Amino acid sequence: MELPFVFLISYLILSCFAASCHGVTFSSLQKTLIVSASSPLGHDLKAGKDELTIKWEFNQTFPPGTDSSYKTVKLKLCYAPESQKDRPWRKTVDNLKKDKTCQHLIVARPYNPSNNSFTWTVERDIPSAKFFVRVYAYDGQEVAVGYGQNTDHSKTVGLFSVHAITGRHASIDVASACFSLFSVGSLAGFFYLERRKGKVSEYK
């Protein structure tokens, strides 16, 4: 009788502690990669249509061997502070596990110190917002060990504006209108028919 109770309490207490384990923090990472992003259309991109070309390489001013643990890189589209305002689900937090700044993965690649380039068509599920590009470098255990981004520390230059698709389609609009008319029409029809039946039976 007592044992399950003790088990439950210790489970609940351990759950508390499990949640407080920390991961890698962003401030501990060095900006060892130089990243640039460009588009032939300038800084306004349309989701689903326009392309972004991203180039990245190791910053040679860092001592050689800094990138010895780098195995893979992930390119991510990240929200600029302007697009994080009033939207706590995009908040920047130092603990990378909890950080919500970079929610869209562009591509993952094996690491090369130089000569890297990737052209990406902005996907259709990217929302309307201002973005910058960040590249994270990971070691063999998938732990972040370095980064680079195409903007400065305050994240205000080099930003791209994405204009999202609406998600609306003419066919959906038409279907919506048809079903609405059907609903109202069948209600009106029932009402009218029953009233008429009522009047007829009154006359009888």
Add this chain to the structure above:
Amino acid sequence: MPEIEGSPGTSMHGVTGREPVLAFSVASPMVPTDTTAKFKLPVDSEHKAKVFKLFSLANPHMLTFHLSWLSFFTTFVSTFAASPLVPIIRDNLNLTKSDIGNAGVASVSGSIFSRLVMGAVCDMLGPRYGCAFLIMLSAPTVFCMSFVENASGYIAVRFMIGFSLATFVSCQYWMSTMFNGKIIGLVNGTAAGWGNMGGGATQLLMPVLFEVIKKAGATPFTAWRIAFFIPGWLNVIMGILVLTLGQDLPDGNLGALQKKGDVAKDKFGKVLWYAVTNYRTWIFVLLYGYSMGVELTIDNVIAEYFYDRFDLKLHLAGIIAATFGMANIVARPFGGFTSDFMAKRFGMRGRLWNLWLLQTAGGIFCLCLGLVNSLPLAITFMILFSIGAQAACGATFGIIPFISRRSLGIISGMTGAGGNFGSGLTQLVFFANASFSTANGLSYMGIMIICCTLPVTLVHFPQWGSMFLPPSKDNVKGSEEHYYVSEWTEEEKLKGMHLGGLKFAENSRSERGGMVASVSTPNVTPNHV
């Protein structure tokens, strides 16, 4: 005894102080069975069912029950359909936290007014058309979600869809035309609880629909729009079922209902006056705002909370959120049951303590829910919170029938509106503001629940006492008769309008607790309720 068809509160008349929440049937000596009627269930002289057979589809009584609660369930599904999809919708429409919060407020505000109007609509058109009109006219508003492109459109559509929550009134009204007054408490409680489950079911349904439509090839920003067609069709299908299979009265005669409805001898003004001037009404309006109101708020915010705070996938967040609303299937009747259980021993004082305990416990668990960082703990506290809040809803309606006999209908309606109002206010203050995180909002809401439940200590019945005070020792003032008959003026007493109140008072003596049996009811001919 002059019972007036169609007058305010008649739908709740016949609900005496005696029936326990779990009264499944009424025995024959109490209410005589009409043996000439050819219905599948035993009926009284007005052909209202005396028995509540849950798993039957007997026409018309049980069929009406199922049509009725399913319609109410459907409107809950439609009203809260957006909530589990907010993580997608907020990106598509570029919403801010205040937009999302305001939309949540809008979704519950519309029905404050529509519920007040719905009673009159049911009087005019009958509950069958009242229900059908509401759900079939709100189906276009659900389909309109596919057109929405920005925050204002989103808020407007959620507001319009929210009007459909008035099916609560048509549901309860319809039950009262089909079921005898002595079992109407259980019938209405079950219908209300099962309808509320729709708020949970939708958290499960919409993410699944979204995933399926996405797998079929749609992009996320299109998939959620298509997903809304399902609640829309549910509205239309239920409307058609109600129109084709339903009937207003056991004998199917809408005309008779309308005829009786013209003769309203009890003045609406008087009934409203006695509701409004009874301070207990306002305490319960506040309290219900923090049991039902909190439930509606959680239906709106919880899926997004689990998605963001614990980084869950959309459908997983939906499953967890659904367990909150689905708990209604047992939690709400449980609250009524504990209320009756406490009343047997301790009378009305037991009912009040029961309500305070359940609702405060809910508040404490809500406070904890916002504080914890681990997923298993959050789920545990959410479930405990749901049981507390929903049981409190059930317990509230275990006390409401005793506040007034004359104005019962209006007090029930005002309490219901208080639930929506509390929800709108809470969402506005704690969840529409970027300055509070949702987690903090939940904790503050928990504190608010605890504080707003304290006024129940002030509810005092001279004949039964309150939480801390015993009943009045005065022989006259401390009698049930004095309390219930004081709602009628001398003039009205001369006309005999107070006789129903007297009978109710006799029956309510069981609220003194200590296993006091009620005085046996004199053999009176059944009311024309």
